[in-house]
Amino acid sequence: xxxxxxxxxxxxxxxxxxxxMLGVAAFLAxxxxxxxxxxxxxxxxxxxxxLTSVALLSIGAAGVxxxxxxxxxxxxxxAYALAGGYVxxxxxxxxxxxxxxxxxxxxxxxxxxxxxxxxxxxxxxxxYFAMVTLVxxxxxxxxxxxxxxxxxxxxITSIPxxxxxxxxxxxxxxxxxxxxNPRQAFYxxxxxxxxxxxxxxxxxxxxxxxxxxxSLQQNxxxxxxxGVNTAWLRIMAYAxxxxxxxxxxxxxxxxxxxxxxxxFVVQDSVNFMLYCFLGGLGYVFGxxxxxxxxxxxxxxLSVAGKYQLLIYSGAMITLMLVLPNGVLSLFDRKxxxx
Amino acid sequence: xxxxxxxxxxxKKFGGLTANNDISFDVAPGEILSVIGxxxxxxxxxxxxxxxFEKPTTGxxxxxxxxxxxxxxxxxxxxxxxxxFQETTIFRSMTVRENVIVSHHLRSRASLxxxxxxxxxxxxxxxxxxxxxxxxxxxxxxxxxxxxxASNLPQGHLRALGMAIxxxxxxxxxxxxxxxxxxxxxxxxxxxxxxxRLRDERGVTVLLVEHxxxxxxxxxxxIVCINxxxxxxxxxxxxxxxxxxxxxxxxxxxxxxxxx
Ligand SMILES: Nc1ncnc2c1ncn2[C@@H]1O[C@H](COP(=O)(O)OP(=O)(O)OP(=O)(O)O)[C@@H](O)[C@H]1O
Ligand SMILES: [Mg+2]
Numbered sequence: 001x002x003x004x005x006x007x008x009x010x011x012x013x014x015x016x017x018x019x020x021m022l023g024v025a026a027f028l029a030x031x032x033x034x035x036x037x038x039x040x041x042x043x044x045x046x047x048x049x050x051l052t053s054v055a056l057l058s059i060g061a062a063g064v065x066x067x068x069x070x071x072x073x074x075x076x077x078x079a080y081a082l083a084g085g086y087v088x089x090x091x092x093x094x095x096x097x098x099x100x101x102x103x104x105x106x107x108x109x110x111x112x113x114x115x116x117x118x119x120x121x122x123x124x125x126x127x128y129f130a131m132v133t134l135v136x137x138x139x140x141x142x143x144x145x146x147x148x149x150x151x152x153x154x155x156i157t158s159i160p161x162x163x164x165x166x167x168x169x170x171x172x173x174x175x176x177x178x179x180x181n182p183r184q185a186f187y188x189x190x191x192x193x194x195x196x197x198x199x200x201x202x203x204x205x206x207x208x209x210x211x212x213x214x215s216l217q218q219n220x221x222x223x224x225x226x227g228v229n230t231a232w233l234r235i236m237a238y239a240x241x242x243x244x245x246x247x248x249x250x251x252x253x254x255x256x257x258x259x260x261x262x263x264f265v266v267q268d269s270v271n272f273m274l275y276c277f278l279g280g281l282g283y284v285f286g287x288x289x290x291x292x293x294x295x296x297x298x299x300x301l302s303v304a305g306k307y308q309l310l311i312y313s314g315a316m317i318t319l320m321l322v323l324p325n326g327v328l329s330l331f332d333r334k335x336x337x338x
Numbered sequence: 339x340x341x342x343x344x345x346x347x348x349x350k351k352f353g354g355l356t357a358n359n360d361i362s363f364d365v366a367p368g369e370i371l372s373v374i375g376x377x378x379x380x381x382x383x384x385x386x387x388x389x390x391f392e393k394p395t396t397g398x399x400x401x402x403x404x405x406x407x408x409x410x411x412x413x414x415x416x417x418x419x420x421x422x423f424q425e426t427t428i429f430r431s432m433t434v435r436e437n438v439i440v441s442h443h444l445r446s447r448a449s450l451x452x453x454x455x456x457x458x459x460x461x462x463x464x465x466x467x468x469x470x471x472x473x474x475x476x477x478x479x480x481x482x483x484x485x486x487x488a489s490n491l492p493q494g495h496l497r498a499l500g501m502a503i504x505x506x507x508x509x510x511x512x513x514x515x516x517x518x519x520x521x522x523x524x525x526x527x528x529x530x531x532x533x534x535r536l537r538d539e540r541g542v543t544v545l546l547v548e549h550x551x552x553x554x555x556x557x558x559x560x561i562v563c564i565n566x567x568x569x570x571x572x573x574x575x576x577x578x579x580x581x582x583x584x585x586x587x588x589x590x591x592x593x594x595x596x597x598x
Binding site: 204222225231 | 389391410411412415416420421422423427428429430431432436439440441443444446448450453454456460463464503504506507
């Protein structure tokens with residue numbers, strides 16, 4: 001058992017039960033109705049930006065979580081977010097491609113390079129894989145500095161807002177530049193994207209595909225001996241993970257309308273990983289919750305001034321010791337249950 | 339009848355250490371063949387090479403005339419040669435039933451995308467896997483613990499579960515590495531009976547490595563004995579028990595129990 005970074009019982013939900021459907025309904029009502037009403041009432045428009053960030057970060061974290069699910073500690077999601085961001089920025093500014101089309105293209109580009117990178121490094125396990133992924137973000141930054149197409153340290157700026165999408169004259173997505181309140185539009189887009197990503201993740205985990213990933217996480221040799229093409233499955237999971245990273249990065253860039261080599265740094269990669277750890281590796285929605293808690297936790301701690309980082313790190317360590325399977329394991333009564 | 343498995347001049351070197359030296363023998367279809375030898379003789383190494391987990395330094399392994407040594411383990415398994423592990427190797431954080439269900443991978447007809455989308459073929463597969471898993475679980479007498487988490491099981495049950503995982507792949511040849519280790523006498527005798535039924539009822543060819551000599555003598559059609567990586571004898575249990583080289587290999591070792 002040399003490769004058990006998290007031998008936790010995996011308690012990803014099985015099937016849609018009544019309480020789960022109610023939970024989903026409550027969640028949808030909250031994000032699409034309650035939040036906008038709250039913001040309109042209080043005038044805290046900056047909240048949209050915060051929540052949009054949380055949604056996008058949790059998309060990246062979802063990818064990291066999937067790599068965890070096959071037993072690999074991934075501290076390199078920042079690299080794919082950066083790559084995805086650049087792909088989108090370059091396509092929009094230099095080829096005039098619609099932002100909405102660059103979103104999947106950024107994901108695909110990241111999935112492709114992750115296959116090339118994953119082929120050699122996914123053989124590594126445990127800390128060895130983690131160390132290599134940690135370096136990836138820095139490599140991505142240096143690449144962005146060096147390539148002509150990314151415009152070096154000056155980055156790419158003044159990226160136009162997402163344009164509209166209409167089919168047969170019916171406007172599906174309005175042109176963001178014409179909107180009174182693009183922040184709200186970005187919020188809805190990011191939340192919609194996040195829901196889509198988590199539905200995909202949930203479906204992966206609860207289908208046989210997920211069971212095979214679990215077999216990989218628990219024992220790669222045995223998995224191979226029951227006939228699983230473990231190398232291929234690892235690549236698949238890593239490519240999907242990187243796809244999510246690229247999509248999240250592309251969306252971020254369209255909001256800030258600019259991208260620099262330092263838009264995503266090693267710290268971001270580490271954070272993606274922490275979101276997963278905190279939320280719980282055994283739960284599909286763990287990374288979403290982890291992102292929310294950490295993002296807000298950090299902000300709240302700003303009252304502590306210079307002790308912010310100290311308290312934050314201390315709290316993280318304590319949490320990992322007390323709840324090694326993440327915050328969501330609090331709700332898992334049976335310990336090893338489903 | 340032509341052999342189902344041919345081991346041809348297999349040599350395996352780890353650096354300066356020769357774990358297997360020019361080993362050759364055939365396995366007939368439907369045979370139960372045991373590989374015995376003192377600790378460190380190279381038995382597990384031989385099994386690993388048959389199942390694709392190690393590549394022979396020289397020599398080859400053929401399955402139904404087709405070379406399988408050097409193929410990846412999942413490809414060897416796909417052809418029908420499956421290994422269980424000396425260490426109790428199971429999926430720890432799954433229940434017994436989940437372990438067996440997931441191990442039906444080779445029988446999948448749907449693609450991974452099909453499973454993701456939940457196509458009709460995928461759902462049919464899943465129903466079939468569950469049914470077959472229950473059948474295997476009952477066959478091995480694990481019915482009472484089917485929903486136990488594997489990490490909670492005692493050693494004897496883990497061995498049986500390891501075998502259930504192997505069976506789920508519907509192997510033509512199964513390689514059992516010390517299937518009776520950690521079992522008491524009664525459990526061993528029950529497993530011996532099960533391995534027999536595996537061959538008699540399911541037609542599986544069985545290769546096994548085992549230190550429990552009474553069990554080996556009882557169960558085997560033929561025995562191959564290796565010592566220091568070399569094959570020193572091959573024959574029926576009676577021939578092996580009477581073979582002076584085998585007796586010599588076991589004398590002075592802790593396994594002086596040969597001939598019991
Ligand atoms: N990957 C490896 N690298 C180096 N040496 C190895 C490796 N695997 C096995 N060996 C060595 O090869 C020899 C044979 O090992 P093997 O595991 O095949 O023995 P065995 O007959 O199965 O023993 P046991 O009865 O104790 O299980 C031993 O000396 C072992 O240390
Ligand atoms: Mg051995």
